[in-house]
Amino acid sequence: MALLDRLGAWLVAHGHADANDFDAPPALEIDDMPFVDIASEGQPDPEEAEPEPEPEVPEWEFPPIEAGVPTEAIAVVAPKGGQGKTTIAINLATGLAEVAPNSVVLVDADLQFGDITAALALSPDRTIVDAVADAAADELVLKTTLTHHEDGFFVVASAASPELGDQVPPAALAQLIDRLRSTFRYVIIDTTPGLGEHTLVTLEHVTDAVFVTNMGVPSLRAMRTEFELLRKLGLMPGNRHVVVNQTDKNSGLTIKDVENIIGTPIDVEVPKSSAVLLASNRGVPLIHDDVRDPAAKAIRSIVLRIAPAAFPKRTKIQRRRRSNEPE
Ligand SMILES: Nc1ncnc2c1ncn2[C@@H]1O[C@H](COP(=O)(O)OP(=O)(O)OP(=O)(O)O)[C@@H](O)[C@H]1O
Numbered sequence: 001m002a003l004l005d006r007l008g009a010w011l012v013a014h015g016h017a018d019a020n021d022f023d024a025p026p027a028l029e030i031d032d033m034p035f036v037d038i039a040s041e042g043q044p045d046p047e048e049a050e051p052e053p054e055p056e057v058p059e060w061e062f063p064p065i066e067a068g069v070p071t072e073a074i075a076v077v078a079p080k081g082g083q084g085k086t087t088i089a090i091n092l093a094t095g096l097a098e099v100a101p102n103s104v105v106l107v108d109a110d111l112q113f114g115d116i117t118a119a120l121a122l123s124p125d126r127t128i129v130d131a132v133a134d135a136a137a138d139e140l141v142l143k144t145t146l147t148h149h150e151d152g153f154f155v156v157a158s159a160a161s162p163e164l165g166d167q168v169p170p171a172a173l174a175q176l177i178d179r180l181r182s183t184f185r186y187v188i189i190d191t192t193p194g195l196g197e198h199t200l201v202t203l204e205h206v207t208d209a210v211f212v213t214n215m216g217v218p219s220l221r222a223m224r225t226e227f228e229l230l231r232k233l234g235l236m237p238g239n240r241h242v243v244v245n246q247t248d249k250n251s252g253l254t255i256k257d258v259e260n261i262i263g264t265p266i267d268v269e270v271p272k273s274s275a276v277l278l279a280s281n282r283g284v285p286l287i288h289d290d291v292r293d294p295a296a297k298a299i300r301s302i303v304l305r306i307a308p309a310a311f312p313k314r315t316k317i318q319r320r321r322r323s324n325e326p327e
């Protein structure tokens with residue numbers, strides 16, 4: 001300190017400083033002191049922090065279910081692959097959406113290789129994996145996992161890969177069906193071929209099942225076995241609709257033969273038609289793509305079995321212009 005005093009005296013004496021340059025600075029009032037919050041130093045300012053993203057609210061209305069109106073869940077099943085389950089499920093959803101617009105949901109429970117979004121040219125942001133996740137326990141979050149189709153129904157898309165689809169437990173699928181039934185008038189479930197665990201729990205949680213087979217003897221025999229097994233397990237849903245798809249006069253079998261092999265009457269015959277593949281490749285439901293097509297008319301009769309009010313409204317259902325037709 002003495003050294004500093006001597007240095008100060010020397011600077012004043014030689015005109016390099018004034019004596020008051022060395023006065024002590026006035027004490028700072030408490031209010032003038034800069035505030036340093038040690039606890040939150042290095043932490044982001046809560047006012048500047050990114051706000052929590054609000055769950056996206058879909059822009060479509062989910063019409064409330066009227067009190068006393070029963071909701072229905074319809075599984076579309078087949079013991080073998082490639083019989084037409086997805087075709088029928090998509091067109092059922094489309095037809096039922098005419099009776100209950102935006103109160104129909106189509107669940108792609110073909111967990112490994114579901115193809116509903118491809119057949120409808122939809123690009124889903126979320127899938128069934130999100131719909132059964134813990135976060136979707138919230139009603140609003142569950143709704144954000146659905147993909148809307150312009151014909152007035154929603155889709156629960158299948159998983160993005162077979163590995164992800166495999167992670168959906170059967171009980172979670174059952175719970176999803178029950179939850180969707182509290183929001184939608186009609187829940188339609190497209191399934192994996194055969195009677196795996198997911199299809200069995202689905203059958204336990206539906207009001208109706210549409211059984212689909214083609215006219216091949218192996219498929220018909222498998223259908224008979226499936227019926228016997230479901231009866232034995234007590235899993236035959238209350239309402240059963242037996243559909244023979246891709247009927248063909250040249251199959252060598254009559255419908256009577258088909259009924260004898262299956263051991264039960266046929267409810268609906270859907271003829272083979274090139275319009276089915278065309279509609280799928282165009283990403284448009286058949287019954288709206290080509291209203292006059294015989295397969296479309298037959299599938300509409302399945303819709304009528306479930307919802308007798310679903311008469312085609314000519315003003316609403318116009319045959320859509322094919323891509324190669326002039327405007
Ligand atoms: N009535 C029909 N006439 C002509 N082709 C049809 C008919 N029904 C379905 N198809 C065709 O048969 C193929 C299988 O149909 P779809 O995908 O609906 O069957 P699936 O039972 O869902 O098959 P998967 O078991 O692979 O899921 C498709 O190419 C479809 O276009």
Ligand SMILES: [Mg+2]
Nearest residue numbers: 085086110115
């Ligand atoms: Mg399918």
